[in-house]
Amino acid sequence: MSLDDLYMEMILDHYRNPRNRSSDLDGHDVHVHHSNPLCGDELDLRLRVADDTVDAVVYDGEGCSISMASASVMTQAVTGRDLADADDLTECFRLMLHGEGIKREEDLGDGVAFQGVAKFPVRVKCALLGWMALKDAITTYREGGAEHRVTHE
């Protein structure tokens, strides 16, 4: 497979023009910090919930194009979805990256651009970083928490 399959235009676009990238979010309910010590990626995610729905989600961080673009894509894909639905979509994204086929292709939106990453095992965790942070933020919210730090290996 060629390199261009990995870094498709869509991924590069999200990397160069990130959506919903911010170091703060008014009235956020949860803030999670996820890091990957292996590559040094750091990501902050803030989630605001209204009526059990993702009202707004922003991310900020330092990382490679794959991790940052994937977080950008994630914010677009889950905003407005109820929490259970966002959780389910996250699982679909994870399965796609593990080469287990694409479900809810339309809902994943630009996220489908990351399917080629499945062929680069060392980069899969980069692509998952933002999505795993969202999943953790939802869990933290449900458990009544407001802050959580997670280190991925």
Added chain:
Amino acid sequence: MFDPTTVRKDFPVLDRTVHGRPLVYLNSAATSQKPRAVIEALVRFYETCNSNVHRGVDALSEEATDRFESARAKIARFVGADPRGLVFTRNATEALNLVAYSYARVRLGAGDILLSTQLEHHSNIVPWQLVAPEAGFEIRYVPITPEGELDLDAFEEIVATGRVKLFTVTAMSNVVGTIIDVSALAARVRAANDEAVVVVDGAQSVPHLPTDMLALDADFLAFSGHKMCGPTGIGCLAAKPELLEAMPPFLGGGEMIRDVTLEGTTFNDVPYKFEAGTPAFAEAVGLAAAVDYLNALGMDAVRAHEVAILERAIPALEALDGVTVHGPKDPARRGAALSFAIAGVHPHDVGTLMDREGVAVRAGHHCAKPLVRALGSAATTRASFYLYNTVEEINALCAAIETTKQFFLPDAGPGARSPGRGQ
């Protein structure tokens, strides 16, 4: 000096291609490639005299033991050590753990300082941290300057307390290449406390610099075989034999004993006291072949070759727009591990793009997170050179950097400023 294009012919793997392009291997600081002489030494050992050492009375075992002990003597000579003080370990990491467990844990206590530095690989930080709580000593670190040199004023201040009882330092940084004047620092540490010992992490320096333990003024010297053209699974702790004699064993088992009863055990002489279980004897023979190979080229010539590479590589990288080289710029002050940053492109993206061009570099924290953090980043890209790298490969590296920049920063034409992170 030797011709690297001739040297390359001794390394079979350098003939291969990666993604359809010739392999440009710039990751020798992680592990070096192996010359045919080393590969054949391993094969020859297994084909002609493989048998467990120090065990049998049969001819094979005697031959194997003889080869193993000759390897020990040769490797000890290579670093100016006494063969009785040359302990075979799995790697430099295990050698440093041995010193932490059998020396620092026992000999240092409350009120003592174990002094390390911010330049260190995790293997020269974590083992000391593991034993410090039990022993009760304090760990201090010499900070580094923005250029990747040790802050000597801070070093002086800590040493002046007279409480430094063990000083441990790398002789050459695996990230920024800095060469440390170990003997000068050792003299200061000893002057302030005559009980102090000096531990040197030679994982990067032994493969690249002529090494003499006495000249370094080291009590302990740790190094790995696989970074110096030898096999994996074999490393060494070179130590003053009298220090080893006074130390308790690290691991227990066969080989390291003199007599065992169900009530207790008396231990073998050094270095065997520290070599529990069947040692990596074939690998030791392989490492001796690597030492022969390096000796034939001459370590002075290896160093001269790398200085020549650095004299070209550093200006070539710095001439590229948006590229910053970390660490000392003077080739005389540094080794051939060259970390750099490309503004606006994450090191992992650099690594992936370069791999597509056939250029193998390392991206990440290089197992030296405190150092990389001090450089102000979470990760760097590192190109590390060795005796088989050529000037043409510097050009290939520079071309791959330009390709990477084009890919991620197509709008940043020549002379344009690279963008930071977008919003």
